[in-house]
Amino acid sequence: MRLNIFTVVLFALFATGNSLKCYRCTGIMGPCVKEEMTCSTRETVCTSQTTVQSTGDLTQTMLVKGCTEPNICVNGSVNLGITRTALTTQCCDSDLCNSQDVSDSSSKKSNGKQCYYCDQDSCFNRVSCAGTEDHCIKATANAVSMSITSKGCASKSMCDVLSQVVKVYADVSCCQGNLCNSAKSITQNLLHLLTWPFISYIMFH
Template identity: 55%
Template sequence: MELKIFIVLFCALFTGGHSLQCYECLGMMGSCESKETTCPDTATCASATIVQSTGGNEVKMQSKGCKVKESCISASVNFGITRTVTSTQCCSTDRCNNNDAPDYGSNSPNGKQCYFCDGKSCFNKLNCLGDEDYCLKATATVGTLSETVKGCVSKSVCDATSQANAGFTGSCCQGNLCNGAKSVTQNLLFLLWPLFFFILIH
C-alpha cells in the first residue's frame, strides 16, 4: 500500500502542459517504456533513478517526464530503517531524456554519525554513507498522525527543507550526532517517509 502511494506522489512531481517535448514513463525494476508528453514553459525534460532500501530489500524505479529545473537534484536520505537515493538528470531539448539516469550515491561509510529512530528509541547511532554529510531531525503531519524521524542526509535535502511544504518541518546540522534532542514515540507512519522525501525536493 505504501509503495502504491509513493508511486502516485512521485508521478505528481512530473507535470504536463505545453512547449518542450519530453519522454514520460514510470517503471519498476528496470527501464520504463516511454511515451511523449508536452511540458510547460517552466519545465525541463528529466530522467530519474530512485533506489529505496529497507532492511535487506531494495526496490529500483525509473521515471521520466517534465520537471522544474530547481528540483533536478540528486540526493540521499537515510533514516536507518530505510534509505532512499535519487539521481535526477535534466536537459532542455526535445526528447533529450531518453536515457535512464545513472545510479547515484555510495554505500561506503563517510565517517560521520547521526542519530536515527527505530520505533523504540531515537538515540540509535547511524553511520552515514556517501555524501550524507548532514544530520536531520524532521517532523511531518498527515491528518491526525505525526511522525518525527532522524537520520543522515545530503546537503541538497537540507536546502529543500528550508522550502518545505505545510505539514513538514525539519532542521539540519553538521556535527556528529548533532540531531539528538528529545526522544519521541514512534508509529507506523515511518513507512511513508520515502513519500515525504520526494514531496520535500519537488
C-alpha cells in the same frame, strides 16, 4: 477589440509552440514505457531519475522520467537508519532529451559522520552516514495531536529540496556536526514521508 484578441491568440500560440516536450514514465523494478508530454511553463527541464531504496537486505529500484523545475534536479541520499533512499538525476533542456536511463551513482561507503535516527520506540538510535550524506536531518509533523518525527543522515542537496517540497507535510531542518539532530524520544516516525515513491511523486506531480 479585434487587435487585442489577435494579440492574445498570437501570445497563446507562441507560448504553446515553445513549451518543452519530455518523455514521461515510471518503472518499478524494471524498465518504464515512455510517452511524450508537454511541460508546464514553470517546468523548464526534462529529467531522468533512478531512485534506489535499501531496507535491510532488500533493494528496490524505480525509474522516473518527466518534466520538472531546475531546482528539483538533485543527486544525493537520505539514510533514516531503517531505510536509505538514493537519487541519481540527470536533467536537460531540449525536447525529448531524457530518453536514456541513468545509472545509480550513489556511494554506500561510510564517511565517518553519525546522526540520530528514529524507530518505533526511540530517537536515541545512531546511524553511520555514507557517501555525500554530510548533514543530519530532522522532519517533524503534527497528526492527531501527536508530534511525528523522522531523523537520519542526508546529503545537502536532499536537505535543500526536501525543505521545499515536503513543507506542506512537515517541517524539515538540517544541521552539520555529528549527532546534531538531537535525541528526543518519540513513539512514531515519518518514515513514509521521506522514502520513495513519495519523494519522486512530490517532485514530478
